[in-house]
Amino acid sequence: MKLQYLKSSILEIPENYNFHLTASAYNFSWFFNGKKLKIPLKYEEDNISIAIVEQIEDKKLKVDYYSTSRDVNIQELEDRLIYYLGINEDLSEFYNLCKNDPLLKEVPIGLHMRSCDPWTAFLIAISQQNASFRQGWYMLYRLYKYYGKQVLVGNEIVILLPKPEDLIRHGEKVLKDCGYGYRSSIVIEVAKKIIESKDQDTRRLLKGIKGIGPYTYGLSCVIAYRMYELPVIDRWVKGLYESIGIKDVDKYLKSAFGKWQGLVTWFLTIVLDAEPLSKAIERVKRNEIKPKMTGLTPLTIWKIW
């Protein structure tokens, strides 16, 4: 399927917004090549819209909109792009709180979490269940690569995740092939619920599904809806703070970061390159709490995969 060029526009970015870092984080090579960011904005049956974004000046992004359809509401696409890139969110309060945190005090300024649609966010979240960063992202990589939908944007290929309908048609085996293991049936369950309740908020239907606990729910909502007030505490985050003498991690994050606590997990993986817990603890002991970006890390997935 080929998307047609629609139009270009210029987007102003604020002071303290780092486009390169923001585009780099947790991204695959078919979305980011170090310069151009290709970002899916709409993905329906026969209506796919994708923007190609590139920084052309200090505070200016050039955006090219592509779509399978001629009848497109550009304003809607632009609003979504701004939301996905986090261009209008003010993280200054969060960054100030980081200065007082022993693990996040050297967090890179100007990096924002990219948001995406709820289905993608859910797949990212469940891929991390009981798995290392590498294993989780390898599952997702295979899901894109082997069962995703390739589309042509200009003359470059972008891969989109299989939609709920696609996965149900293919069956659970497809997920097993990608390494999802026991998570496969949970994904299928969510896919079914999403199709059944088209109009319903994805957040609500995630709640009642067996296999989705506070971590998967919280991470999904942090990514898709920027609900930073939700705690996202796993063994990794817990272990890291415990290793520096903070006993009640839940309480600490709530009191130190309040409505920003959900972002802590995401940024922690950035500064520690998402290394497995024991290695991450060693790094903290050596006070190496800035991203190194050697090998496969959240900021380098696009270079490797």
Added chain:
DNA sequence: TGCCAGGCGGGGT
């Protein structure tokens, strides 16, 4: 090889 890893739910105490 066997054991652990960004979870979770069920069953035990």
Added chain:
DNA sequence: ACCCCGCATGGC
């Protein structure tokens, strides 16, 4: 409220 186990894979 807690503790413990199995769950399916991949990586070492």
